[in-house]
Amino acid sequence: MNAAMQQETFVDGISFWAQRLPGWEIAGAVLAGRADPPVVAGRRPSPELLPPAERRRAPDSVALAMEVAAGACAAAAVDPAGLASVFATTHADLAITDYLCETLVRAPLHTSPTRFHNSVHNAAAGYWCIATGCHAPYTTLSVHEYSFAAGLFETLLQVASDGRPVLYVAFDIEACGPLAPITVSHGLLGAGLVLSPVRTATSRARLSWSTRPGGGAQSTAARSANTELIGGNAMAACLPFYEALAAGGGPVTLALGPDLLLDVVLDSCAPAPP
C-alpha cells in the first residue's frame, strides 16, 4: 500500500500512565533518559472526572482510559465535549472477561448486570462520553499486537478526513485467572493524544505520516530499560512513539499489520501564536 505523505497533523496533547510511569511529566522525563522512574509503583489511577464513589467502583480499564483521556485533553486545553475519539485496546477489560467466563461455569444466573455491560470493548469510551457529556462519535478497535499503531492510524485518518481534532486513547490492563497465561498482559498501561489538523496554541509537535508494505522486523524498537518499566503489557508497542515525543522528535516506524508499516516523523514545533 503506497500512500503519499499526508498533510500535516499536530500533536496538541500528550498523556501517559503506567504504574512505574504515572503521568506524562514523569514518563516523558524517564523515557527521554533525563530522570529515574519512581521506586514505588502506583496502584491505579484515580481519575477526578469520575465522582468519588464511581472512582472506586470503576473497572481498571475505565479508570485507566479516563485518566489518559482527561490528561490529553487538559494538555491540549480542549473541551472534551464535542471531541471525536478513537480508543484502542487489545483485550479490553481482562478482569471482567475472567469474571464472566468463571461465573458462567459456576452460576450463570448470578451474572452481575453491571459487570456484563462493563464487559463491552467500548465500555471505557462509553463512560468517557457520559462523564464529559460528549455526543461526538467514538470508535473502539483491536488489531491484536498492532492495536496501538492501528488506533493511531484511525485517529490520523479521521483528522485528515474530517479536518477536526480527534482524541486518541490506547490502553490495556492486567490479565488474571486461567486466561492469564494465554492472553498475556501485565500491569496497567494507558497513553493518550489529542491530534489536530492545524497548529494551535498548544501544539507541541508536527507529525507527518505514511504507510508502506513491510514486516514488523523493520519497526522501531523501544529502549530496553523503558520496556522493562511497562514489562509485558499488551499495549507496550506504544513505547517507541512516546520515546520519540519525549526526545523532542524523530522518525518512528510502527507495524500496522503482518505486512504493513506506519511511518511517522515527529518534529517539535512552537505553538501557534495566540
Next chain:
Amino acid sequence: MTAERSVAGSRAPEHYSPGRMTPFSINAFTVTSALGCGLAAQLDMLVGRRSGLRANDFTEHELATWIGRVGGLETAPLPERFSEWDCRNNRLAWLALQQDGLLDAIARARARHGAGRIALLLGTSTSSIGATEEAYRRLTPDGQFPAALRRPIIHTAHSLGGFVQRALGLDGICATIATACSSSVKVFAQAARLMRCGLADAAVVGGVDTLCGSVLFGFNSLELVSTEPCRPFDVNRRGISIGEAGGFALLERDGAGPWLLGYGESSDAHHMSSPHPDGLGARLAIGDALARSGLAAADIGYINLHGTASARNDEVEARVIGDLFPATTHASSTKGWTGHALGAAGYLESAISLLAIQHGIAPGNLNTTTLDPACGPQIRLDNAPLARPVALSQSFGFGGSNCVLAFGTERPH
C-alpha cells in the same frame, strides 16, 4: 475535575456539520443468519414472513428464551490450514464468505487494485469469546486451559479480523471494530474515510457475532431477554431474542451500485445500557446520515430500525421516527425474523435494507400484533411494496454508540 483539569476557557471544537459525501458502490454483498445462508435465503424468509427464531437449545445451563441460531456450525470446522483460528465465530465467518459469489468478487477486486489496497474492516461485539468460555468449562485439574484451546489468537477481539485477513489474503489496513451493537455499521463509515483519503481503493466490510453464554446470561441479568420470540414495537413486548449472523460487503468508488450514500455517527453520553430518553444520539446520527447523503427525510422509503423489542429502545426509537419522518416512510425492525445479532446486527440489517431497495419490498415487523401507542404511522406490521429505493439502517449500541447508514439503488447526481 479539579481546577488544574478545568476545561473552563479551553478551546472547544466547533460543532461538526458534515457536508455531502461521494457515494461508494457496493459491488458484492452477502449475509448468513438464522434465516439461512446467503441473500436468497434471507429474502425468501422475509417475503414469506417466516421467522428464524427457535426455543433456546444452545446453552448448557437452561435459559428460557428464543434464539436466532445458524445451523450446522458445530460440525463444520475450518479447513486444516486455518485450524489455529477454529472457533464458532470464525466458522460462521468462513460459512458467510462462501455465499453469493463474494470470494470471486473480492478476487477480481484484488486483481484490479492489489491486495495491499483493499482495506478489511469488521465489526463484532464478543468475537470468539465463546472459545474462552469453553476453555473455562474444560479447565484441566490444575486450572489451565485444555491443550486444544491454548491458542491466544482466538481469545481476543481481533480473532475475527485476523482470521478473515488470512482467509482472504489481504495486506491492506485491517481492523476489528468493537463498539457493541453499532460495530458492523461503523465499518462502512471507516471504509468511506479510507477511500476518501486515498488510503484504499476498495474495502471489505462486515460483521460476525455468534451466540455465547456470557451474552445470553448477561442480557438475562439485565432482565432484557424475552421468554418468547421477540415482538419489536409491540405494546406487550417482553424483551429481546439474541441471534447470530455474519456477512461481508465489497465497497469501491465505481460500480453499478447499490450505493452507500451516507453515514452518521454519534454518542448518547447518557448510560451504558439504556438509550438517551429523548433519543438525542439517534437524532444526531440520523441527521448526519441525511446530511452526508444529501437526502431529506421525505426521500427515505424504508428504515430498518434498531428495534430490539426491549421496553426502552423501542419506545424512544418510535418517538424519534415519529418526530423526524413523514407518514409515508415505511419503518420496521427485522429482529422478529433474525433475533438481535449484536455486533453483527448492524451489518445484517444493512444487508436486509439493501435487499429491500433492490427488490422493492419493505419488510414489516414479525411476531408483533399490537403496535405500541408510541409508534407513529411510519412503523408497520406488514410487508409492503417499497415506494422509493432509498433506505436507512440504524444501530444503537451499549456505551451509547450510534450509527446510521443511508443506501440507495441510484447514484445521486
